[in-house]
Amino acid sequence: MSAVLPTLAEAAGHILSGQTPLWIVVGLVVGIFFGALPGIGATLGMAIVLPLTIPLEGTDAIILLISIYSGAMYGGSISAILINVPGTAGAAATTFDGYPMSKRGQAINALTTAASASALGGFLTIGILILISPLMIEIVLLFGSPHYFLLAILGLAMISVITKGSVVKGLVAGSFGLMLMTVGIAPTVPVQRFTFGSTVLYSGLSYIAILIALFAIAEMIRLAAEDTIAEEAVAMEGSRIAGLRNAVSHPVLVAKSAVIGMLVGAVPGSGASVSNFLSYGEAVRSSKTPDAFGSGIPEGVIASESANNGTVGGSLVPTFAFGIPGSGSTAVLLGGLIMHGLRPGPDLFTTQLDVTYAVLLALLVGSLVIVLVGLTVIPRAGYLTQIDTHVIIPAIIVLSFLGSLALRNNWVDLLTVVLLGFVGFYLKRHEYSVIAFVLGAILGPIAESNLYRSLAVSGGSFDIFVSDPLAVGLLLAIVGILLGPALKAALTD
Amino acid sequence: MSTAIARPSSRVLLPAVLLLVAGFVFIRSFSFGATAGLFPRMTSLVVIVGALLLLIADRLPPRLRAYVVESAELFGAEEDIEREVRAGVTDAATAQTGETVEANWGMGPQLFTSVAIIGYAVGSLLVGMLWVSPIFAYAYSSWSRHSVRLRAGLTAMAFLLALGFYTVLDLPIAGGWLLDLSGLLGAL
Numbered sequence: 001m002s003a004v005l006p007t008l009a010e011a012a013g014h015i016l017s018g019q020t021p022l023w024i025v026v027g028l029v030v031g032i033f034f035g036a037l038p039g040i041g042a043t044l045g046m047a048i049v050l051p052l053t054i055p056l057e058g059t060d061a062i063i064l065l066i067s068i069y070s071g072a073m074y075g076g077s078i079s080a081i082l083i084n085v086p087g088t089a090g091a092a093a094t095t096f097d098g099y100p101m102s103k104r105g106q107a108i109n110a111l112t113t114a115a116s117a118s119a120l121g122g123f124l125t126i127g128i129l130i131l132i133s134p135l136m137i138e139i140v141l142l143f144g145s146p147h148y149f150l151l152a153i154l155g156l157a158m159i160s161v162i163t164k165g166s167v168v169k170g171l172v173a174g175s176f177g178l179m180l181m182t183v184g185i186a187p188t189v190p191v192q193r194f195t196f197g198s199t200v201l202y203s204g205l206s207y208i209a210i211l212i213a214l215f216a217i218a219e220m221i222r223l224a225a226e227d228t229i230a231e232e233a234v235a236m237e238g239s240r241i242a243g244l245r246n247a248v249s250h251p252v253l254v255a256k257s258a259v260i261g262m263l264v265g266a267v268p269g270s271g272a273s274v275s276n277f278l279s280y281g282e283a284v285r286s287s288k289t290p291d292a293f294g295s296g297i298p299e300g301v302i303a304s305e306s307a308n309n310g311t312v313g314g315s316l317v318p319t320f321a322f323g324i325p326g327s328g329s330t331a332v333l334l335g336g337l338i339m340h341g342l343r344p345g346p347d348l349f350t351t352q353l354d355v356t357y358a359v360l361l362a363l364l365v366g367s368l369v370i371v372l373v374g375l376t377v378i379p380r381a382g383y384l385t386q387i388d389t390h391v392i393i394p395a396i397i398v399l400s401f402l403g404s405l406a407l408r409n410n411w412v413d414l415l416t417v418v419l420l421g422f423v424g425f426y427l428k429r430h431e432y433s434v435i436a437f438v439l440g441a442i443l444g445p446i447a448e449s450n451l452y453r454s455l456a457v458s459g460g461s462f463d464i465f466v467s468d469p470l471a472v473g474l475l476l477a478i479v480g481i482l483l484g485p486a487l488k489a490a491l492t493d
Numbered sequence: 494m495s496t497a498i499a500r501p502s503s504r505v506l507l508p509a510v511l512l513l514v515a516g517f518v519f520i521r522s523f524s525f526g527a528t529a530g531l532f533p534r535m536t537s538l539v540v541i542v543g544a545l546l547l548l549i550a551d552r553l554p555p556r557l558r559a560y561v562v563e564s565a566e567l568f569g570a571e572e573d574i575e576r577e578v579r580a581g582v583t584d585a586a587t588a589q590t591g592e593t594v595e596a597n598w599g600m601g602p603q604l605f606t607s608v609a610i611i612g613y614a615v616g617s618l619l620v621g622m623l624w625v626s627p628i629f630a631y632a633y634s635s636w637s638r639h640s641v642r643l644r645a646g647l648t649a650m651a652f653l654l655a656l657g658f659y660t661v662l663d664l665p666i667a668g669g670w671l672l673d674l675s676g677l678l679g680a681l
Contacts, residue, residue, distance in 0.1 A: 055662075168561045172543035176511055179518055179536040186529035193525055193533060194518070217610065224606035390637035391647065394630045397610060398651045401622060402658045402666075409664060411618060418614045422607065426507050431564065448532040486560050 003353075004134055011357035014059060015365060023060050024362050027067025028369050032378070034068065035075020037387060040396075041088040042072030043328035047215040048396060050208055050336055051403030058340035059355050063362040065336045066312070069329045070122060070366050073272060073308045077114035077301070078378060082107060090272025090308035093280040097293065097300025104296055105237040108379045112243025113298045114305045115374020119367040120247055121258035121306030125313035126363045128262065133356070137349040140321045146454040146464050148323070148345060150474040152447035155324035157481045158267075159439055165431035167485055173432040177440020178447065180205055187445060188452045200412050207441040209404050209416040211335050214434045215328060216400040217421025220393050222428065240375050246298035247306075253283060253299060254306045261307035265314025271327035272308035279307030309370075313363065320348050320356055323446060324439075331438045338442065508544040515540035605636055621674055622666040623659050627652040 014020060034045030046068050053061035076091030081098035094114060101110035143151070156178075160170025183194045184204025195201040247254060257279040264275035283303035284293045293300050318324040323344035325331040337344055348356045404417040427434055458464035466472050518537040522530040546553070546561045553561060609632060616625035630651035634644040658664050668674055 165564055166560070166562050168543045168546055172508070172511060172540055172547065175536045175539035175543070176515070179515065179533060179540060182518070182533040182536065186525070189526070189529050191525050191529035193529060194521065221603055221606050221610070224602040388637075388639075390633070390639070391643065393606065394633040394647055395650065397613065397633075398626050398630060398654055401613065401617065401626070402655060402664070405622065405664055405666065406658060406662050414614060414617065418610060421610065426503055430504055430507055432507075444536075451532060452528065486556075489556065489559055 007353045008130070008357050008361075010354045011361050014354065014358045015063065015362050018060075020060055020063060020358075020362070021365070023056070023064040024067050024366050025369055027064040028071035028366050028373065031068035031071020031073075032075035032078070032370075032373065033071075035072030035087045035091075036078040037392060038079050038083075038085045038087050040392065041076065042069045043215050043332060044219055044396070045072060046329055046332040046336075047212050048399045048403055050211070050332060050339070051406045053336060053340070054406060056340075058342055059358050061340050062333070062336055062342065062355070062359055065333050066316075066359055066363060067366050069333065070309065070312050070363055071370070072329075073122075073312055074115060074118040074305070074370050074374065076308070077118070077305055078111065081110045081114060081301070088272070088308075090276050090311065091304065092273065093276040093304035094301055096280065096304075097296050097298070098304075100294070100296030101238075101298070101301070105235065106296070107236050108238030108240055109243040109246065109298070110238070110301055111378050112238075112240045112374055113246040113301045114243075115371055115378065116244050116247030117254055117257075117302040117305040118309040119371040119374070120254045121261060122309035122312060122370070123364060123367040124255055124258045124306075125262040125310040126360050126367070128259075129313050129316070130357070130360055133349075133360075136317065136321060137353070140346050140349045142470060143322070143345065145450045145457065146467070146471050147474060149447055149450035149454055150465060150471060150478065151322045151324060152443040152450070154474055154478050154481070155318075155322070155443065156436060156439060157478050158324070159433060159436045161481050161484060165433055167482060169431060170433040170436045171482075173427060173434065174436035174440040177210070177437040177442075178444045179440075180210070181207065181441055181444025182448070187449045188456075200410055203408070203410075204445075205416055205441075206404075206407050206410075206413050207438075207444070208335055208339060208407055209413040210420055210441040211332060211438050212400050212404055213417045213420035214424035214427075214438055215332065216396055217417055218424030218428060218434070220397055220400075221421065221425045223389055224393060226389055236379055240379065243298075244371075244375065247302055250299060250302050253302050256282065256286075257303045257306035258310035261310025262314035264307075265311035265327075266317045271315060271329070272311040275307040275311045276304040279303045309367075313360075316359070320344055320359075323443065325435075325442075328435050328438070331435060331442060335438075335442050338446075343446075505548065508547040511540055512544035512548065515544065606633075609633055609636075617666070617669065619669040619671040621669045621672070622664075623652075623655045624667075624674060626655040 015024070030049065031042060031045060034040045035042060046065050049065065049068060053064060056064065072088055073090055076086050076088030077094045077098060078087060080086040080091040080094040081102050084095050084099040086092045086095055098110045098114065101107070101113075156171070156174040160167050160174055181204060183201055185192055185195075185202055192202065260279045260282060261272070261275040264278060265271060280293075280300060280303045283299055284290045287293065287299065315325070315327060315330045319330045319334050319337075321344065323334060325334045334344065337348075342348060342352060342355060400417060401414065404413045405411070407413050424434055424437070427437060454464050455461070458467075464471070465475060515537040518533050519541060522533040522537065524530070525533070550558050550562045609629060612632075613625055613629040616628065627648045631644060631648040634647045639647070655666060659666050
């Protein structure tokens, strides 16, 4: 704890100085914008902004990305409340009570309730994370190279099992991502692999280009078949103060929902889209008037919105500690960490602890900004939900193309974006997990380095992966997770 | 949802392509030596086995087939719910407007978007992204039957974005393999 307080103070100094406050605000506003557009959301927004962070200092870049994530979680509630279509999957449960509130002439109440609940939920979970961070440091320091290799496999296994599609499809997608990253010079020995003698392939494929391909280009091809949400906007009526009071007067509901969000966020593969339903269900279950839910009561909005912003904090735990992202958004965040030379794992909890704390504190400050934006700007920004999809598509494709070239000024990245964009479209269509694919691409170099490092330590023996209880536990977890669906089916029969 | 570019055969074609690529990687991995070849060999082997299982899924025993093809859905997956939400977006839009996006220029929306993306990429490589970006935006906007004002706005936005990348990040996007039009900027 003695090392924690000075580092916290250092991190606080960082986020309040230089351009960092600007990046927090920019990230939140961009995130709210992307979140409010149905079908766009945090992952796509973060993916196209990622290459633009190249000129930024590492901590500022991550703060910008995490602010987009946090802003989008709130932004998703805007279209959920105003047109009954959630901007992000994490705001799906917000429609149940948010839209009926709007129809009753309480659109502003609902929007400010959502803003306040989002902010309070985010604030609370980040506070908890800062408090338990010394314990996380102890746990992370137990892990070495063999464990990190096994963790990468465990992360892929979990994503494969949890996400839509069969386990085999998930494993194929994840392994294909791992395999693609073997193009280029091998990490430990100077051997060219699959370069076909071309210098442009020496440094391999860019995982960021892969990420843009799967999250932006594939999404735009899919989105092209969808139309504008032309629903008539509801009247922007109601009271800001009443909305703020709604959230503040339900502290237990806010806290419970935020903690549910945080816990769900910490499980890879189950992000805000799961937590908002779980939290809403718990709010209904524990309410004295469960029948009132769905008719337009603030409690429904509070439960969903506290949970989805709580998920942001929770998802940082496996991402920062073990390099296992819990969702598409945290996969992009992980890509950003690595791109800026910040390796998930022990370093982010020892020598680079100030970065971790700066990100957490930025989320705390961001929570306050969400309240301010929610109280002032959003009640006038209903037009966000009326933007034509076919205006967004060319803008995002142009940004994706430019961003792919900005990465390394290598035309291979542009080809990667186009080719894998189409592959990603078909992967989604046939229910292969694109998150597993992206995770494989991001974790590929890390997993391979840890594999070789472990084998170098053991003299080439694979016994190192069963040499201590932690490694054995991880191995058993991988086997258990992969066989889980088969066992479940056998038990059901 | 349009099926313009996704024919039923892509269900088989996709694992077949993955199998081919992984097969190539597996065979070539033996030429890299024991250390550098280990990881590509391991990963490609998983892809080969998985893709083969997916290709022959219909001939597998029912229990194994279920494991290979059916969703585990242990928690109610994130991607699953996202897809449902998006399906809701389409449904809501269709219900409101009573129609989906009209196919212009004789092409469905996904086919047009795909062709436009390929054209944009090829054009960027040949004459430079700076010049092709506004053309792409204009073509897409025209196909979408946007108003003249919106077309002009999107075209200008695409050019300004590309110009921003060109000037701020010093990207060489004013010329391509076929033509170098960077001199045009000076003239402009």
